[in-house]
Amino acid sequence: MLIEIDHIKKxxxxxxxxxxxxxxxxxGGIFGLLGPNGAGKTTLIRIINRILxxxxxxxxxxxxxLTDEDVEQIGYLxxxxxxxKKMKVGEQAVYLACLKGLDKATATRRLHSWFERMGIDGxxxxxxxxxxxxxxxKVQFITTVLHEPRLLIFDEPFSxxxxxxxxxxxxxxxxxRDRGATILLSTHNMASVEELCDRxxxxxxxxxxxxxxxxxxxxxxxxxxxxxCTEGADATLNLPEGFHxxxxxxxxxxxxxxxxxxxxxxxxxxxxxxxxxxxxISFNEVLPTMNDIxxxxxxxxx
Amino acid sequence: MxxxxxxIQREYLTxxxxxxxxxxxxxxPLLFAGIYAIPIIMATMPLEHSVVLVADDTHIFADxxxxxxxINYHSVASLDEARRRLQEDDSVSAVLYIPTRExxxxxxxxxxxxxxxxxxxxxxxxxxxxxxxxxxxxxLDVHGISMDDYALISNTRIHLRTQDIETGREGFLEIKxxxxxxxxxxxxxxxxxxxxxxxxxxxxxxxxxIVEVIMGSVRPFQLMxxxxxGIAMVGLTQMLLWIAxxxxxLGAVQMANRDLxxxxxxxxxxxxxxxxxxxxxxxxxxxxxxxxxMKEVIEGLSSINFxxxxxxxxxxxxxxxxxxxxxxxxxxATSDNETDTQQFTLPLTLPLLLTFLLVTQMMNEPGGxxxxxxxxxxFTSPIAMMLRLPFGVPIWQVVLSAVLLLAAFPLCTWIxxxxxxxxxxxxxxxxxxxxxWGWLRA
Numbered sequence: 194m195l196i197e198i199d200h201i202k203k204x205x206x207x208x209x210x211x212x213x214x215x216x217x218x219x220x221g222g223i224f225g226l227l228g229p230n231g232a233g234k235t236t237l238i239r240i241i242n243r244i245l246x247x248x249x250x251x252x253x254x255x256x257x258x259l260t261d262e263d264v265e266q267i268g269y270l271x272x273x274x275x276x277x278k279k280m281k282v283g284e285q286a287v288y289l290a291c292l293k294g295l296d297k298a299t300a301t302r303r304l305h306s307w308f309e310r311m312g313i314d315g316x317x318x319x320x321x322x323x324x325x326x327x328x329x330x331k332v333q334f335i336t337t338v339l340h341e342p343r344l345l346i347f348d349e350p351f352s353x354x355x356x357x358x359x360x361x362x363x364x365x366x367x368x369x370r371d372r373g374a375t376i377l378l379s380t381h382n383m384a385s386v387e388e389l390c391d392r393x394x395x396x397x398x399x400x401x402x403x404x405x406x407x408x409x410x411x412x413x414x415x416x417x418x419x420x421x422c423t424e425g426a427d428a429t430l431n432l433p434e435g436f437h438x439x440x441x442x443x444x445x446x447x448x449x450x451x452x453x454x455x456x457x458x459x460x461x462x463x464x465x466x467x468x469x470x471x472x473x474i475s476f477n478e479v480l481p482t483m484n485d486i487x488x489x490x491x492x493x494x495x
Numbered sequence: 496m497x498x499x500x501x502x503i504q505r506e507y508l509t510x511x512x513x514x515x516x517x518x519x520x521x522x523x524p525l526l527f528a529g530i531y532a533i534p535i536i537m538a539t540m541p542l543e544h545s546v547v548l549v550a551d552d553t554h555i556f557a558d559x560x561x562x563x564x565x566i567n568y569h570s571v572a573s574l575d576e577a578r579r580r581l582q583e584d585d586s587v588s589a590v591l592y593i594p595t596r597e598x599x600x601x602x603x604x605x606x607x608x609x610x611x612x613x614x615x616x617x618x619x620x621x622x623x624x625x626x627x628x629x630x631x632x633x634x635l636d637v638h639g640i641s642m643d644d645y646a647l648i649s650n651t652r653i654h655l656r657t658q659d660i661e662t663g664r665e666g667f668l669e670i671k672x673x674x675x676x677x678x679x680x681x682x683x684x685x686x687x688x689x690x691x692x693x694x695x696x697x698x699x700x701x702x703x704x705i706v707e708v709i710m711g712s713v714r715p716f717q718l719m720x721x722x723x724x725g726i727a728m729v730g731l732t733q734m735l736l737w738i739a740x741x742x743x744x745l746g747a748v749q750m751a752n753r754d755l756x757x758x759x760x761x762x763x764x765x766x767x768x769x770x771x772x773x774x775x776x777x778x779x780x781x782x783x784x785x786x787x788x789m790k791e792v793i794e795g796l797s798s799i800n801f802x803x804x805x806x807x808x809x810x811x812x813x814x815x816x817x818x819x820x821x822x823x824x825x826x827x828a829t830s831d832n833e834t835d836t837q838q839f840t841l842p843l844t845l846p847l848l849l850t851f852l853l854v855t856q857m858m859n860e861p862g863g864x865x866x867x868x869x870x871x872x873x874f875t876s877p878i879a880m881m882l883r884l885p886f887g888v889p890i891w892q893v894v895l896s897a898v899l900l901l902a903a904f905p906l907c908t909w910i911x912x913x914x915x916x917x918x919x920x921x922x923x924x925x926x927x928x929x930x931x932w933g934w935l936r937a
Binding site: 206239242243244261264265267268269270271273274275276277278279280288289291292293333336 | 700920
């Protein structure tokens with residue numbers, strides 16, 4: 194395990210932000226940290242970064258308790274992020290890199306190659322306040338990853354990016370994963386969770402309420418819903434009591450049925466019924482989206 | 496340690512690289528040099544030539560007015576004639592009229608002009624000559640006292656000397672007051688301005704939201720102390736530059752004006768010489784000596800321990816600044832904008848302001864109860880001790896005050912660090928005294 198979070202408790206006065214939170218983040222892959230606003234995600238992230246010290250419990254990296262030196266193995270892009278407005282872009286990026294333990298020469302060399310790739314090399318000597326918001330976000334992203342940390346923590350990384358730059362950022366994150374970095378992604382964007390994350394943990398009311406691999410979670414939340422696509426613009430499907438069907442007629446001569454089967458009914462049984470009545474083009478199981486699971490889990494708890 | 500050094504470097508360099516830093520660094524010595532140079536330049540500037548008509552109904556002064564290099568006095572028979580000439584003749588700049596009154600000694604005189612009022616130079620000279628001539632007239636004609644006797648009387652004075660019975664050193668109070676005030680004011684202004692620079696710097700990091708990025712690399716305490724120390728070094732740099740540049744500036748003024756000085760002196764002397772008899776000259780000489788008692792100033796200065804003063808000044812500036820700067824940093828961390836800071840900055844700066852308001856009371860009695868206590872209590876001691884030091888302070892009091900100040904520093908830093916750590920990541924809500932107390936107890 195790269196990171197082990199062991200029975201963490203943290204409260205601010207009377208408000209309990211994290212209550213007995215334990216999590217394991219394995220080396221490699223993208224780990225999604227989900228949860229509604231105020232659930233305690235940011236507090237947990239700050240504890241992993243040693244910005245906050247937990248009241249109880251500990252965070253371990255490679256099996257040993259986290260120390261101040263270990264933050265050099267972490268890259269952190271906070272949700273609330275900014276730069277010194279009056280400082281020059283290059284100078285500032287070098288400064289932030291040096292604070293993460295890089296020497297000046299290495300930082301400068303790496304920065305120039307990153308700036309070139311991101312298409313902002315001409316802005317090296319400009320003040321930050323002259324940059325557009327998108328460019329500032331790029332600079333911020335570069336300074337987060339420049340010291341090539343083993344663990345990268347992105348808190349809502351896509352907020353403030355336009356679609357073009359968001360895609361670019363996504364590709365950079367995937368490239369970092371492919372090079373072996375472990376990524377902790379905190380986001381509200383469920384589509385990007387399904388697309389990017391291998392494993393997730395859902396935090397609500399200062400506790401971990403759900404965790405595991407995205408595939409396993411979605412499978413465990415399966416509730417017998419299938420989609421059958423058939424030939425014919427006005428095809429019909431008559432199913433016995435207990436089945437619930439939604440029909441959608443497409444203009445181009447196809448009909449789609451979304452069927453919720455009663456408990457105990459298998460895909461084979463549904464398929465047999467359907468084959469008898471229609472000519473099937475495709476048949477597949479509909480797994481609940483992470484969005485559905487998120488909302489369902491949170492609602493169940495409250 | 497390496498990281499705190501990086502922070503100090505950034506804080507220092509970004510400030511020292513600013514144009515405003517250099518403007519301020521240059522303006523202060525220029526101001527000093529200017530204050531020093533302007534009177535010299537003024538003294539050597541050629542004065543405009545003026546003609547003053549004297550209409551004297553009392554006949555006491557009449558023809559006695561002495562023309563100088565730039566003022567010509569002409570006696571005229573009547574006020575009417577003088578007024579007519581003032582209106583017709585542009586070369587006449589003023590009319591001096593002395594009317595008769597019921598008393599034998601005239602009580603008032605009028606200086607009439609048309610358009611522009613006569614220059615300060617003319618007014619001063621007219622006034623000076625009026626007084627001198629009137630005094631001569633009364634002494635000689637009314638009381639029969641000779642000018643020599645008068646000079647003797649007016650030059651006779653007894654010299655009050657304040658002396659330390661152990662060292663035999665003479666204390667000249669005025670120069671000590673000046674030195675004490677200047678040093679205390681310097682400490683006050685630098686603690687205030689560099690302290691608020693720390694506060695604004697912290698607020699800048701908080702509002703621009705860079706603080707969380709940096710917190711990912713360094714501890715809050717390192718960031719806070721890096722800023723405080725970095726700005727302390729900016730302050731020291733500026734002070735040393737001020738001292739060096741002021742020295743150079745004053746030296747340059749003196750060098751450049753040495754010739755002017757030489758030229759200015761003789762005319763002054765001739766002016767005095769033309770103003771009356773030898774006795775009057777002696778009086779003038781006595782008066783000017785009275786204005787600037789060089790001998791006593793030097794004696795007063797020599798009784799001050801400048802080595803101790805310099806060491807104490809640097810100590811009280813540095814530790815006093817550190818004491819306040821950490822607390823200013825804490826205030827900056829509690830607030831998203833300048834207005835929110837005011838509820839905390841006022842109580843924080845109150846000890847400084849209060850000490851400064853009590854300067855007169857302390858000056859009256861530099862060894863008194865008030866001054867002694869204020870110079871020992873940590874928050875007021877940087878200012879109060881600087882006020883007292885030129886007068887001589889018992890060494891145990893200096894040591895006690897220094898030890899207390901040094902002890903207060905870690906305490907303030909501890910308080911400030913707690914508030915800073917909790918406040919720096921809080922956004923949107925105005926922090927109350929109650930919240931602050933909660934953070935302190937956490």
